[in-house]
Amino acid sequence: MTLLTWNHACRVRVRAMDDQHGILMDAMNELRLAVVHGGGREQVSKLLDQLIEFTRMHFASEEHLMEQSGFPGLADHRRLHHSILAQILEAAHRLQYGEGVEMRALLCSLRDWFIEHIEGADQEYGPWLNDRGID
Ligand SMILES: [Fe+2]
Numbered sequence: 725m726t727l728l729t730w731n732h733a734c735r736v737r738v739r740a741m742d743d744q745h746g747i748l749m750d751a752m753n754e755l756r757l758a759v760v761h762g763g764g765r766e767q768v769s770k771l772l773d774q775l776i777e778f779t780r781m782h783f784a785s786e787e788h789l790m791e792q793s794g795f796p797g798l799a800d801h802r803r804l805h806h807s808i809l810a811q812i813l814e815a816a817h818r819l820q821y822g823e824g825v826e827m828r829a830l831l832c833s834l835r836d837w838f839i840e841h842i843e844g845a846d847q848e849y850g851p852w853l854n855d856r857g858i859d
């Protein structure tokens with residue numbers, strides 16, 4: 725799996741959210757490096773927990789901005805966040821209880837969920853927020 729790199733398609737044009745997306749990508753890259761370099765289960769679990777914490781925080785920030793500005797797609801967007809988080813939590817739970825987790829496959833899934841989400845649904849709130857003076 726290649727490292728995640730910031731590219732133009734990832735920008736949502738709301739600075740705080742762009743910064744948080746950058747931090748999410750760094751957290752995922754750190755997890756990836758730990759897996760590739762044979763980090764133990766404890767280290768990998770710790771990094772995955774950090775990624776989950778940050779993901780929760782980021783989703784809450786986004787939903788708060790959407791709520792504040794009356795973004796009409798909030799309910800659908802929230803459902804997408806729940807579904808991504810549920811999948812990560814399920815994988816973390818399996819890892820924690822020693823069930824077989826193919827870490828490289830999990831990393832690929834994480835990357836796909838986040839990139840698809842940031843380049844897809846997250847692009848929709850940018851113009852709405854910009855029009856209301858949030859950038
Ligand atoms: Fe996001």
Ligand SMILES: [Fe+2]
Pocket residue numbers: 783786801805841845846
């Ligand atoms: Fe989002």
